[in-house]
Amino acid sequence: MSMEEPLVMARGLTKKFGDFEAVSGIDVQVERGDVFGFLGPNGAGKSSTMRMIGCVSPVSAGRLRVLGLNPRDEGPAIRARLGVVPQEDNLDNDLSVGDNLTIYGRYFGLPRAVIKERAAELLEFMQLAERRDARVEALSGGMKRRLTIARALINQPDLLLLDEPTTGLDPQARHLLWERLYQLKLRGVTLVLTTHYMDEAEQLCDRLVIMDRGHIVAEGSPRELINRHSTREVVELRFNSMEDREHSVPRLADLSGRVEPVGERVLVYTDNGDATVSAITSNGVHPAAVLVRRASLEDVFLILTGRTLDE
Amino acid sequence: MLATATARWPFTRAVEREIRVFSRLWRGTVFSTFLNPIVFLLAMGIGVGGMVDEHSGEVAGVHYLAFVVPGIMAASAMQTAAGDSLWRVLAGLKWMRFFHAMVATPLTPADVYAGKVTWTGMRIVMSSSVFLGVATVFGGVLSPLGLLAIPSAVLTAVTFAAVITAYAATQDSEAKFAVVYRLGVIPLFLFSGTFFPVSQLPDWVEPLSRLSPLYYGVELCRMFTTGDPRWGVALVDVVVLIGIAALGWRWGTRSFTRRLTT
Incomplete structure (x- = not known):
């Protein structure tokens, strides 16, 4: 992978479900170190786009490269370097908080000693250290989100994908999460997120695209977009x-x-x-x-x- | 960095999850996997067996306990496989969605499926070993060849797990799962030569028992625990079970892929 290659590069990216076109030929480019956002209402095609970038949804048409690789042929190799925070929590309720991180690290084939060290660090960073032995079900919504983000960071991903990271959280939990995501940004982690909250997009994103009905209707920094269109x-x-x-x-x-x-x-x-x-x-x-x-x-x-x- | 993605046998990491879950929750499964078959052994083998032996002396050339031990062993393997492969699969796909979390990592849907089915086989290694030990103490195992009944039971379980797990992944709700038990698991449990020789069935029904995969599992277990190995028949049994398992595996890989990557 050359140094200049963007982490995500989509040209005419399309997703169809039967006759329904969820994503209609979008162009996207995410550079290393960016915080990149997809802003749009529910049903705009944001999650479908994220799932294609996350290599869990085949591309219907167009070109997509993630980390310089083709998701169709190299899904596992790409996913090894991604962190994914899905819209719907899918933590492992059969396992404790700590085991959620351990087992997830094992899915990446990481050695136990490495996982142990990173898990302790991540639980600290996400303010969950005292909850290590708790059951997942006992956590609040905000804690579950933070654990899901900690889990997504266990493999030290090149690219962190967050689908509606603060939907359903109370304002306090949202602000804590934004602050943590901002810390990640300062550490140089590349973030791609979707949201239908304009304040979230304004606070976090360096660059964003506005999506509506499968199309990108505008692109730029939050300030640029406002200056240009409003x-x-x-x-x-x-x-x-x-x-x-x-x-x-x-x-x-x-x-x-x-x-x-x-x-x-x-x-x-x-x-x-x-x-x-x-x-x-x-x-x-x-x-x-x-x-x-x-x-x-x-x-x-x-x-x-x-x-x-x-x- | 790329070494993590290309490591061998990624499905073993899906098995690791099951082992970790089991190490937390095994107490809750003791009854269904370990004690249940032994209760059957006592009721059928000792209870019914005492009565049968009093009247007719022998069933298919051995006392009833020795006849029924391999039947219970294979049938329990099937039941455990079915119990593991229906609700647990929808939990991972839909209710708790932990399978979705797994395919966001280097694991593929095929790895998730393989891990699930493999784990069921591993559970049967444990439960059938315990069962065989207890049956031996009661005099229900007539030959050291009986040890081969353990891999036979494992193969039976993997065959059922492969097919039922694949089926479960095509379902959107648990509505039909009770039917799978009522019209699938329970009739097979009763009419596969488990508790009585299929020759006892009416002539026109008897050949139907050959349609039951469990029939081959029972036959295989029985020839080993009774010390009567017929290697040609054993080969047929193994080929049939592996054949069904292979078809199930293909189906499962596809149904998991369709379900987890849309």
């Missing part, structure tokens, strides 16, 4: 009812910025939030609540697809 600020108007909102939308039409109705809210994209708020009020629109905020990746997704991430 205005600097967003004015959020909340109305008491859909009718109120319906009445108000025509009166917002002459504003310079783009106007996006979302449920009982209307988002107005602008480079000067305060000026826009004054203009709205002088047009005689009186929403129940007004909020001026900075644009986020959520807005980029809305502008590009006309839908929200959690739809």
Whole structure:
């Protein structure tokens, strides 16, 4: 493998299940040291893409190389150097916390002494050291996630794949996990993650692609994407009812910025939030609540697809 | 770095998992794998056997205990294999998904399958050895050749495990598993020459017993424990069992691959 070769290189990558095309010819490139994200709503094709990169799902069409190798012919050799954190927990409930790491290390053919040393380190790093002898079932959701990540690191992977790493966790557990993932990033581990949380993508990713219905609709750093596709600020108007909102939308039409109705809210994209708020009020629109905020990746997704991430 | 991916026999690491799980949970399996066959031995061999011997003296040339010991041995091997290969397989594929975790490593679906079936064979080495020892104490083993009944029982178990594990991986729920027992395991258990010679069956039923893989396992075990080896017949038994196991293995490799890599 040459030094320049990207860790993941996909061209026209496609996944079909019967007639349904889950991933439609995407191009992706992940460089060593990157934290790379797939952002999109459920069903966008993120997990299918991850499973192809993880060499557990055959490519339907297009080209894919992972760590410079072809997943079709060299799955085991590639997987030997990957760490995988799946969306659905699949820890071994028949084994203790410590044994989950030991046995997983053995799947990679690592010597017991090496596993023992790494397992102790990883349990410490993931703040699970006191739980070593506990049963997996006794762990909280956040602890299970951390154990799954520890398990994925037992072979010191070149590339760590995380599919929706914080879905289903409470805010505190999420923040702890983000902090740990950030530590991994600082250690130079290459991370590829999927998420439908824009704050997760903004906090962690150096680069990301926004996926929708099997296609990549935008690519760049979080900041680039926002600058390219959105205005600097967003004015959020909340109305008491859909009718109120319906009445108000025509009166917002002459504003310079783009106007996006979302449920009982209307988002107005602008480079000067305060000026826009004054203009709205002088047009005689009186929403129940007004909020001026900075644009986020959520807005980029809305502008590009006309839908929200959690739809 | 690549040495880890190309190491020999990766499926042995899947077996290691089973050994670790067993070392934690074996107490819960003592009754079904070790005591159950011995309870059968006492009830059938000593209880029923006493009555049979009183009336007719011998069954197929030996006292009833000696007749029924190899039957119970092979039939228990089948039962343990079936018990190991249905719910446990769906647990790994669906309910707990630990098989999915395994194929994210250098292990392949074929390795996971092979590990599962191999482990069932290893369990039978343990349980049938204990059973043979107890049966010998009660006088149910007539020849030192009886030791060959252990690999015979293991082969029987592996054959059933290979097929049933493959089948389980094609199922989405456990709904049909009870049917596998009712229409598969239990009839085979009863009509494969286990507790009485198949010649006792009506003439038109008797040939049907040859369709039962267990029939060949029982025949094999019996010729060794009764000290009556007929090597030609033994060869046929072994070929039939290995043949079925090989077909099961092919099916299992495919059904695991389909299930774990979509």
